[in-house]
Amino acid sequence: MNKIWTLVASTMLAASVAFAQDDFDPEYTDQAEEQVSEQVEEQAEEQPAEQEQVAEPVEEKANVAEEPAPTKPEPTPVQASVQESEQVNDQNDEYAPANTNNTPFLGFGVKFAFNYGRMFGFKEDLDNDSDIDGTPSGIGFDGGIMFRIQMIPNLYFTPEVNIAHITTEHEYMHLKRKYVSTDLELPLLMRGVIANRFYVTGGAQFNFSLSSKAKLPPIKNKTAGLEDLEEESNEKIEQATFGFGIVAGAGVNIVAGLFFDFRFCMGITELYPDVKTLDELDFATGDYSMIDMSGARMMKFKVGLSYWII
Template sequence: MKKFLTLVACTLMATSISFAQEEEYYYGVQTEEQSADQASEPWPDEAEQSSEVEPAEETAPADNKVNKQTSAQPAKAFEPTPAPAHIAQADDSQDSYERPANNEQKFGIGLRAAFDYGMMYGFKNEDDDVDGSPTGIGFEGGLMGRIQLISNLHFAPEVNIAFVRTEHEYLHQKRTYTSIDLEIPLLMRGIVLDKFYVTGGPQLNLNLSNDFDYDNKESVEGYEEKIDEAKFTFGLAVGAGFNIIEGLFIDVRFYMGLMDLYPDVKSISDYEDGDIVGEGDDFSYISMKGAKMMKIKAGLSYWFI
């Protein structure tokens, strides 16, 4: 009976040591092959314990030996499994990687050019003699920058010079509006995939020059029209782009102005009976109220830094 109890005690002790060892490896890194090898190899202490408990006559001293062995055994420190050779080589190659991918650089400078299709929307003129809202084409070009905020998210401001020429008809005469603006888009650019990005943000516009003309201007009787564009407008721009080759992108962008282009231009309907158009007044035979600019842009950009 004492021999049986001694054997049970030794078995319980070996089992507890085995569970303790498995709990340590739960927080470490080990492969399946290493786990199998460690499970198949017996602990040296277990072999010594099994050899020491063979005599049956000395049951009481055997219990003392088990207690002494249990108290004398030091706790085994966990030694992390060394990483495989191919992982170590990958780490070394990563340290020697000098230049990150182009879309992950901290700063960047580039050039951009685009063709624009412009249209005045919000045009509130209800005169039947006016043939639609002014539409036309233009182009723009300038500098763009990029500052990385977090991974795959950049602040991408631009400074562009934009020209647009729109036209429509009034009394079967073509009326033409031209404008040259300094456009400053303050955009956020997010990289969705490796070669695809989306962008959006506010855009500030400073008018540098504008002109208005119409057919047979000399033959029109009465007051001469004077239509000047607002010096400052702003709106919102959104778009998307795709990387063709390293550093070269194509993009499509949509801009919607939020301010009237001609807030100071009066029409005939704005004057009361007896009022006279002043010499310096901005005047139009048709109402320009509510006219805002909308553009669809197809561009090409290149990051040289």
């Protein structure tokens, strides 16, 4: 019995070994290995392709990054506002060149002014003379051209050429006396600009007399028993050919190039140095006046407008 079971077990063991050998077919195993290796190779080929596809956008981005930046970037709002404010200042300030490089080195313009003139400095005290009513005073005007040469920022040499006319008057023995003169004025001034809007000026002025005339009333002579007789005055009062004075003034910019000006002029030399009085007739060889005009000088207050063309 034992032999029979031993035989059966041996037979079953042999059958199971044979079955196991049939299942483990070498050809089947080789095919499986080939399929696995092919899948691995396909995956290896697909991965570089995907890596190339992923790398292409990176290369495009790199190309975009390599493009040169614009040479003139657009100004920021703050820069734009600063530029606009500078343009407005340049338009309102005729002397913008003092703070910028846009002002020409040379410039010229025109001016016109009204003036009030008054004589002063008489050696004789006219106010204490009962026959004389006040010192000669009156109004006039002047106009001309002006030039501008920049010396340093905010400082200019501004010579002018003006024609000035004025009539002053007062009374002597209740008769009105007028002194009419027309001069060529040559102010040589320095002008300083303040805050791009205001200016102050000062310098010397030379005057050359173009015409001078004294309009004097006829002298009335009273004789007992006769009607009053009027005789034409034989006084002759002429202004000096040359005069010199000092000038100071200020102004403010109204609009681009246009200024409102105020100026004070004071004469240094005498207006009538050669005119004599009746007391000097014995020694006089020239003109004379019923009033002592010695020491008379002229001061003027001027108000006007000036415009810079360039």
